[in-house]
Amino acid sequence: MAEDHGRKWDRCLADTVVKTATGLGVGIVFSVILFKRRTWPLWFGSGLGLGMGYNNCQHDFRSPYLVHGHIVKVSTERKV
Amino acid sequence: MLRACLRGANATAWKNFGNGSRITQQHCRHYTAGEPSGAVKVLATSLLAVSGGVGGTVLYAKWDPKFRATVEKNVPYSDQLFSLALGPAAKDANLPIRKQAESVQPPSMMEKQVKPSKAKAEKKVTEASEGPVKESSPAPAHTAPSIEEASAEATHIISAIGEVPSIPATCDTEATAVSEECTECHHQEQEKPAVMVDVEPSTAEEPLRERPVEEVTARLAQQDQEELDTLASLSTSLDDSLANSAKATLQAIGAQEAALQAIAQHTLRLREAMEAEVSSQEKSAQWKELEEALTHRLSAVDDAGSALQKANESLDSLKAIIERSKGLKVPAARPLILAAEENLHNMAVDLDKAVTQVQTAESEAKIVSQYSELVNEAKQQFQREVTSLTPDIQANWKGLTGKLSADDLNALIAHAHRRIDQLNRELAEQRVREQIHIDAALDQQKLEDQRALEKAVNTSLQHVREEARLEQERKLAELREVMEAEMRTQLRRQAAAHTDHVQDVLKVQEQELKAEAEQVLSSKMLEQETRYRQLGQEQVDNFTLDMNAAYARLKGMEEAIDSHVVAEEEARRAHQLWLSVEALTYSLKSADVDTPTVPLESSAKAVRENCHDDFAVALMSALPEESLQRGVYSEAALRARFNSLRSLARRVALVDESHNSLYQYFLSYVQAALLFERKQEVPPTQLSSDDLDPFKLLSYASYCLEHGDLELAAKLVNQLRGEARRVVEDWLTEARLTLETRQVVGLLSAYANAVGLGTTQAP
Numbered sequence: 001m002a003e004d005h006g007r008k009w010d011r012c013l014a015d016t017v018v019k020t021a022t023g024l025g026v027g028i029v030f031s032v033i034l035f036k037r038r039t040w041p042l043w044f045g046s047g048l049g050l051g052m053g054y055n056n057c058q059h060d061f062r063s064p065y066l067v068h069g070h071i072v073k074v075s076t077e078r079k080v
Numbered sequence: 081m082l083r084a085c086l087r088g089a090n091a092t093a094w095k096n097f098g099n100g101s102r103i104t105q106q107h108c109r110h111y112t113a114g115e116p117s118g119a120v121k122v123l124a125t126s127l128l129a130v131s132g133g134v135g136g137t138v139l140y141a142k143w144d145p146k147f148r149a150t151v152e153k154n155v156p157y158s159d160q161l162f163s164l165a166l167g168p169a170a171k172d173a174n175l176p177i178r179k180q181a182e183s184v185q186p187p188s189m190m191e192k193q194v195k196p197s198k199a200k201a202e203k204k205v206t207e208a209s210e211g212p213v214k215e216s217s218p219a220p221a222h223t224a225p226s227i228e229e230a231s232a233e234a235t236h237i238i239s240a241i242g243e244v245p246s247i248p249a250t251c252d253t254e255a256t257a258v259s260e261e262c263t264e265c266h267h268q269e270q271e272k273p274a275v276m277v278d279v280e281p282s283t284a285e286e287p288l289r290e291r292p293v294e295e296v297t298a299r300l301a302q303q304d305q306e307e308l309d310t311l312a313s314l315s316t317s318l319d320d321s322l323a324n325s326a327k328a329t330l331q332a333i334g335a336q337e338a339a340l341q342a343i344a345q346h347t348l349r350l351r352e353a354m355e356a357e358v359s360s361q362e363k364s365a366q367w368k369e370l371e372e373a374l375t376h377r378l379s380a381v382d383d384a385g386s387a388l389q390k391a392n393e394s395l396d397s398l399k400a401i402i403e404r405s406k407g408l409k410v411p412a413a414r415p416l417i418l419a420a421e422e423n424l425h426n427m428a429v430d431l432d433k434a435v436t437q438v439q440t441a442e443s444e445a446k447i448v449s450q451y452s453e454l455v456n457e458a459k460q461q462f463q464r465e466v467t468s469l470t471p472d473i474q475a476n477w478k479g480l481t482g483k484l485s486a487d488d489l490n491a492l493i494a495h496a497h498r499r500i501d502q503l504n505r506e507l508a509e510q511r512v513r514e515q516i517h518i519d520a521a522l523d524q525q526k527l528e529d530q531r532a533l534e535k536a537v538n539t540s541l542q543h544v545r546e547e548a549r550l551e552q553e554r555k556l557a558e559l560r561e562v563m564e565a566e567m568r569t570q571l572r573r574q575a576a577a578h579t580d581h582v583q584d585v586l587k588v589q590e591q592e593l594k595a596e597a598e599q600v601l602s603s604k605m606l607e608q609e610t611r612y613r614q615l616g617q618e619q620v621d622n623f624t625l626d627m628n629a630a631y632a633r634l635k636g637m638e639e640a641i642d643s644h645v646v647a648e649e650e651a652r653r654a655h656q657l658w659l660s661v662e663a664l665t666y667s668l669k670s671a672d673v674d675t676p677t678v679p680l681e682s683s684a685k686a687v688r689e690n691c692h693d694d695f696a697v698a699l700m701s702a703l704p705e706e707s708l709q710r711g712v713y714s715e716a717a718l719r720a721r722f723n724s725l726r727s728l729a730r731r732v733a734l735v736d737e738s739h740n741s742l743y744q745y746f747l748s749y750v751q752a753a754l755l756f757e758r759k760q761e762v763p764p765t766q767l768s769s770d771d772l773d774p775f776k777l778l779s780y781a782s783y784c785l786e787h788g789d790l791e792l793a794a795k796l797v798n799q800l801r802g803e804a805r806r807v808v809e810d811w812l813t814e815a816r817l818t819l820e821t822r823q824v825v826g827l828l829s830a831y832a833n834a835v836g837l838g839t840t841q842a843p
Contacts, residue, residue, distance in 0.1 A: 005728060005807060058742045064806060065737050 008060055016053025023049025138165050145169070314405045314413045318420045321401045325394035329427040332384070332391035336434035339377070339384035343441040346373040347448045354452050377445075384438060391431055398424050414557050418550070425546045432539055465495070651836070657690040658832035665825055671714035680821070681708045687828065699828050707821040713814050719785045722793070725811055726778050727752075729804040733774040736802025760786055763796060774804050791819055 027045020035041050059066075141148035141162055148169065152159040162169070349370045353363070398420065405417050510517075664683040671677040680703070688700045706712075734748035755775060763780035764771065771777065777796050784793035794815040797808055 005732070054742060061735075061742065061745065062740050065740055 012053075012057035012060060015056055016050065019049035019053040019056070020046050021049065023047070023052070138162065142166050310408055311413050311416075314408065315416055317401055318398075318405065318416055321394070321398040322420055322423055325391070325398040325424065325427060328387070328391040328394040329431055332387035333430055333434045335380070335384040335387035336431075336438050339380040340434070340438050340441050342373070342377040342380035343438070343445050346370070346377040347441070347445045349373045350445075350448050350452050354448075354455055381438075381442075388431070388435065391427075395424060395428060395431075414553075414560070418553050418557055421553070422550050425543070425550060428546075429543055432543075436536070436539075465499070653690070653692055654832065654835040657687070657692075657696065658829075658836045660687040660690045661825070661829045661832045663687075665829055668712070668821065668825055669714075671712065671717065673714070673717055673720065676713045676717075677707075677711035679707075679709055679711050684708055696828065696831060699824055699831070702820075703824050704817055704820050706817050712818045712821045715785075715788070715790055715818065718790065718811065718815055718818065721811055721814075722781070722785055725808050726782065728807050729778060729800065730755075730775060732803040732807060734802075735804075740803065763792065767799070772799055774800055790815060794819060 023045035024042060025045070027041040027043070027048075030045065031037055031039070031041035137151065138161070141151060142165075148162055148166075152162060152169075159169075349366070350373075353366045353370050402417055402420055402424065405413055660683070664680065664687055667678055667680055667683045669677075684700060684703055688697070691697050691700060730752040732745070732748055734751055735744050757775045758779050760783035761776065761779040762783055771780070777799050781793040781796040784790070784796065794812060797812055797815075800808060
């Protein structure tokens with residue numbers, strides 16, 4: 001379990017970095033293409049990426065406490 | 081809300097007050113550098129508000145003491161403020177009222193106490209005053225002494241009758257008693273005699289106790305003895321004096337009679353001498369005889385007188401003794417006294433008789449002697465005349481008729497004629513004076529007769545009186561004797577009745593005792609019989625018991641031999657079990673630092689084969705599956721893992737189900753970085769709520785682990801909550817496994833040891 005914790009953090013950070021970078025990239029692209037090389041799409045994109053990464057991280061950490069509801073489909077057909 | 085507002089206001093007020101001027105000055109200093117107006121405004125308004133609040137509080141507290149009390153309770157140092165502003169609390173007003181009430185109460189109580197004590201004192205004082213008053217002023221209380229005397233008399237009587245409590249006696253004997261008890265009993269005593277005197281003595285005797293019989297008899301015997309002694313002494317003295325007086329009286333009487341005889345004789349002789357005409361020789365002889373008779377008479381009279389005196393003395397002494405013996409009041413001596421008195425009286429009477437006889441004789445003799453004297457005188461005169469006429473003629477003139485001459489004869493005849501004339505004349509004179517003389521003589525004689533009569537009457541009266549008294553006393557004595565005899569007969573009758581009654585009672589008692597004794601005898605006989613039978617039975621029982629015991633022992637021995645075989649089998653099995661358990665224990669120790677032990681399946685199987693009873697089987701089934709399949713970790717491994725786990729747990733200490741955002745994680749990390757606790761801390765025996773802090777728990781658990789107490793460490797770690805708990809969950813499971821396996825193995829080995837060591841058998 002302890003390793004899980006460390007692994008979670010690794011995953012978390014990696015994910016956040018990736019997302020932030022991706023967001024930055026997308027921002028760059030958009031800034032170049034659509035928004036006349038303004039700065040704000042970069043900030044927006046990286047912020048977006050960071051936020052998503054943060055959220056994912058939080059969700060990941062909260063996962064054992066989240067109660068998941070499963071929809072059980074009861075079908076008349078026989079399931080393998 | 082009001083209180084909260086006030087508290088806030090007071091807090092701020094006190095803050096302002098306490099730090100007061102300094103802060104305002106600081107504020108002033110600070111804010112004057114910057115924007116003075118705004119700051120000053122703010123400051124002023126705040127000050128106003130605060131002071132208004134404080135003043136309002138104080139005023140309200142002045143008006144409402146409860147509010148004041150509440151504020152003082154809740155706000156520290158407000159009591160000082162209030163005391164400064166308002167003075168001491170109003171609750172002092174209650175005290176004076178209560179004190180008054182209290183002070184009113186104790187005086188009333190004290191009064192009550194004083195009253196009874198006063199009453200007591202008064203009583204005592206009155207009693208004491210009555211006592212001394214009585215003692216000091218006997219004059220006004222003359223009736224009291226009389227009553228006292230009466231009471232004394234009554235008590236004397238009572239004490240004489242029987243034994244009485246000593247209170248009355250002591251009270252009465254000491255008139256100057258000072259103690260109160262005496263005065264009290266004096267009072268009692270005064271009341272008592274008044275009652276007692278009125279009531280019959282029989283009822284007064286009720287509180288008296290009967291003396292014991294021996295004492296009574298002793299006293300009676302003593303009294304009798306005393307009586308006898310006095311009686312003896314009395315009788316001896318009486319007899320002696322009686323004898324003496326009798327002798328003396330007889331002597332006196334004899335002397336008197338002798339004197340009487342002497343006097344009679346003398347008188348006779350004298351008469352003879354006077355009248356008889358005998359010869360001169362005979363005359364002289366007569367005269368001689370007469371003289372002798374006279375002397376004899378005189379001596380006899382003297383003797384009689386002395387004897388009379390002696391007799392009188394002895395009679396007086398006898399009388400004194402009789403009086404004395406009368407004074408002793410001994411009843412038995414009365415007849416003696418009576419007899420003595422009678423004797424005395426008789427003797428006195430005889431003596432008096434004799435004395436009177438003598439006196440009459442003496443008076444006669446006196447007459448005769450007077451007559452003789454007269455005759456002698458006449459003769460002598462005649463003789464003188466004759467001799468004067470005829471000096472020559474001698475006395476004896478009768479013989480001289482022849483010798484006388486005629487002149488002488490004529491002279492003689494003339495003288496004789498003259499004498500005859502003279503005598504005739506005297507005779508005539510005498511005849512004339514005869515009557516007068518006779519009257520005088522008669523008077524004299526009458527007087528003398530009267531005197532003699534009186535004397536005789538007195539003496540006879542005395543004698544009669546004496547006789548009457550003696551008669552009375554004799555009658556009294558007789559009566560007394562009769563009474564005594566009657567009393568004796570009555571007492572005898574009573575004694576006879578008493579003996580009859582006692583006989584009856586004794587008979588009844590005899591019957592009862594006989595019945596009792598027979599009963600006791602029969603019961604004892606029964607007892608003895610039963611005991612004999614019991615003993616016989618006991619013997620038989622003992623014999624049977626012995627036989628049974630021997631048989632049982634035989635049986636026991638056979639069983640013992642059989643069970644020995646069984647026991648040996650058991651022992652072998654126990655050995656096997658023990659060996660297999662040892663193997664299991666050894667396999668437990670095969671854990672490395674990081675790897676678990678070998679799977680315990682094979683050893684467990686071996687043990688299971690060797691268990692033959694439910695206990696061991698149950699224990700074997702209690703071994704966890706994991707340990708069988710995978711093996712368990714050793715304690716050292718767990719310890720090492722824990723150390724690494726600890727830091728992680730510290731880092732996620734603040735994260736739990738409700739607080740699990742990343743921010744919380746950040747805070748938790750910061751806390752772990754900043755918070756320092758001891759590496760190891762001794763866990764307390766009882767966990768309080770403070771100890772449930774994860775950091776503390778981890779340090780406790782560390783300590784336990786370092787000291788080899790895995791169980792306690794697991795327990796402590798079990799107290800972790802939230803994310804920290806999730807983090808250490810694996811470790812906890814492993815620890816549990818290890819603990820379980822170890823417990824089971826420990827139990828098994830203990831069981832095997834017990835079974836192997838002795839005859840322990842599992843239930």
